[in-house]
Amino acid sequence: MRHLFSTTLFATWAILIAACTQPAGETIINENTKVYEDGSVYVGDLSDGKRHGQGTHLPFEGDRYKGEWANDQKSGQGRLIYKDGSIYEGAFLSDLPEGQGVRTFESEAFGYKYSGTFAAGKQAGRGEEQKRNGKVIEIYKGEFQDGKRNGKGTLTRKVPGLKDFKFVGDFKGGVPHGQGNMVNHDQSTYSGPFQNSLPHGSGGQKTLSNGDTYKGDWVRGMMHGQGVLVTSSGDRYEGKFNQNRRTGKGTMTFGKTSPFNGDKYEGDFVNGKPHGQGTYTKANGIVYTGQLKDGVPDGQGTATTPAGEQKTGTWENGKEVDVKTTSPDKPKSEDSSNEASPDEAKPDPEPSRPDQN
Secondary structure (H helix, E strand, O other): OHHHHHHHHHHHHHHHHHHHHOOOOOEEEEOOEEEOOOOOEEEEEEEOOEEEEEEEEEOOOOOEEEEEEEOOEEEEEEEEEOOOOOEEEEEEEOOEEEEEEEEEEEOOOEEEEEEEEEEOOEEEEEEEEEEEEOOEEEEEEEEEEOOEEEEEEEEEEEOOOOOOEEEEEEEEOOEEEEEEEEEOOOOOEEEEEEEOOEEOEEEEEEEOOOOOEEEEEEEOOEEEEEEEEEOOOOOEEEEEEEOOEEEEEEEEEOOOOOOOOOOEEEEEEEOOEEEEEEEEEOOOOOEEEEEEEOOEEEEEEEEEOOOOOEEEEEEEOOEEEEEEEEOOOOOOEOOOOOOOOHHHOOOOOOOOOOOOO
């Protein structure tokens, strides 16, 4: 045993002494050992001075590789330990991962694993990628291109204490982009077009966990353009939106559970409220046509009862200021504050809406 230890120690010293006494450059110590100018050492099969067959490359610092070689390049099956501590095991071609393989990295705060196809050293084709950031785990199964999620895939995100987030659809550049279906942690859903991971385009539909639903145009995750919003109370708005707010021309019909059940407004909206020119029709048949401000009559307008009586004039903050009453039997009469008025024809506050997480 003592003789064997002495022989091994002598051989190692011989390699180091020979490497130090040789001029700068690559040095072949014996038939299966080669030392390089950067201080790295190769131990394994050599052919005409090149790494060829099975062998291990040990750098002075940097990546370490053990496996198959061909014409001085990593080629075939092997195991590569990167300088950052990540590990790749699988197929190589021309010094790079190529074909089926697994790359992993693990630390206390972060974990990573990819299992699938590689091309020119990057994830490509079909594979499964898992990322752990603290206690949050993200799993992607699908297509890759040039090292990023690209094509059809399924993304699941697990957060302790919450239900899973899930996206199924198109990816580009690593994020949802194209058509897809999404279920958020709060179980609200969205189905439609995406751009850079956000709802974007026409025809997308989102449903909140409380039942509110919006379908229409989206811009960077916000309701923007033409759309239809139906709340859990039965209120229905169809018209223009601007950054999640009802703004522009639209029609609002109040639902059964609303205090304004059966009322309807058609006209201008600003920041979610009737504002501008419009027509408000109450369930009892009274119709107000004219100017509104912050949801109530304000300015010039006309209120008409089912019997045909009309009040025409000026309103301020929902109250009559200067109006004249005209009835079917009396061509003209002075203001009558006891007659029917649209003062109560006030829409309810802005209903809940599907906002973007």
